[in-house]
Amino acid sequence: MTQNGNFKRRVRARAAKTGESYTTALMHVRRSSSNDLKPEAKSVRLAVAQTTVYDDPRNIAALSASGLEMRRLMRQAHEAGARLVHFPEGATCSPSKRIMSSNGPEKVGPSDWGRYEWTVLREELEATRKLARQLELWTIVGSVHQLTPPHRPHNSLYVISDRGEVVTRYDERMLSNTKVSFMYTPGSSPVTFEVDGVRFGCALGMETHFPEIFIEYERLAVDCVLFSTTGGSSPNDLAFAAETQGHAASNRYWISFSVLARNGLTAPSGIVAPGGQWIAQCAADGAPSIAVVDINDNPGDIARSWRRTAREGIYEPHLVDNDQRSHSRDIF
Structure with missing residues (x-):
């Protein structure tokens, strides 16, 4: 005492x-x-993936192909020594708003979720879960999460542990106008989890446009944010990738950027260091692939602790009030 x-x-x-x-x-x-x-750094070998675009949830063969591709990349990640593999938004299937539209395809309207082959999706997710347990590999999968009708589903990330258990789920919170108007139910909370002492947070879809999401995860003391997206909608749309670098640099943590493989539409999947630099990226030609990096909790990062200090009002005692010279037009 x-x-x-x-x-x-x-x-x-x-x-x-x-x-x-x-x-x-x-x-x-x-x-x-x-x-x-300095405390000993905790590290995790992280694999980030980019996968083929599948946008028709009525297509049983395509849903099965997406599952096979994910599991092939999981095996590659395991062979590379990864403890965690991170997949894009809609890695199982990213339903097209026009295919799903009850008024479409010419006009986008409320989605008809009865068109989704839910049984096939569940079979592919179950096979993926079992492989995660077999490989002892944490697996983060972008998928639609069905809710009880008439509620619309969530656009989600499943967090599957190395024991093959779905330990948590992140639901996209900041939905686009189309998503919230016609397709999905928004989520409400951040999600964090730990692997070997390294703390992760999840973000999804277009949330890189909202810095408050990433500031919130800094306050929650994450070491890495796993951001999954379908990517841009126009040729050479690099906004998500550029924003990812900015969030990593300003918050001083790692970000894994996982995107659907669409050559020429967006930057490839990759991992950004706390300084904002790309450390590794997937194939630039848009082929399904992984990139692997050892990340850590960076306990000696003075910049991150200083920025926390700077946000706590330390500048107020140094401010000068009512300095007439500073308000004069004649600055000399």
Whole structure:
């Protein structure tokens, strides 16, 4: 108790001296108390995938082909020593809004989910789950998640553990106008999970357009965000990839960018380091493939801890109010 009380007094003393918040002072005192010894980094070998576009959920052969392709890439990831493989949005099938439209295909309207071959989808997901257990490979799969009618399904990411269990599911929250108007039920919560001490978060669809999603995951102390998307809709649409680099750099964590393989429409799947650089990317020709990188929790990243400190109001004591010279038109 005495030792704990002394520690708290040190924190309060630093906060009073520097004007820092208690949380910031606590961080600095803990750092000095550890004699500047850096904790050992935790690492995970991550494989990111890009897969063929399948957009007709009525096509049984295509649904089966998507499952076979995913499982082939899972085996490749396992052979490369990966602990986790990350697939795109709609890796099982990304239903076309026109194919699903009850008013279509000429006019986009409410989706008729009775057209989906749900039984085949469940069979392919079950085969994928069993292989994840066999390979002891964490597997993140983009899929439609059926809800009880008349509720529309979620657009989701299944998180399958190395024991073959669906441990959690992320549902896309920030849906496009078409998705929320005609296709899906939005999700409501962030999702995090850990593999070998490395903490992951999930994002989906067009959510890279919303920085608040990625800021939220920084506050939740993730080490890597798994972002799955179908990619852009126009030729050479690099917005999602560029935004991914920006979020990685500004939040100082890894981002895995997994996209459907559409040569010439978007950047290939890849993994971005906390500094914002691509560390590895899949085949540039749009072929189904994986890229593998060892990522870590980067415990010695001073930039990330400083940015947290900077957001806590440390600048207020240094501001100057009512400086007439600073408001003068004559700056000299």
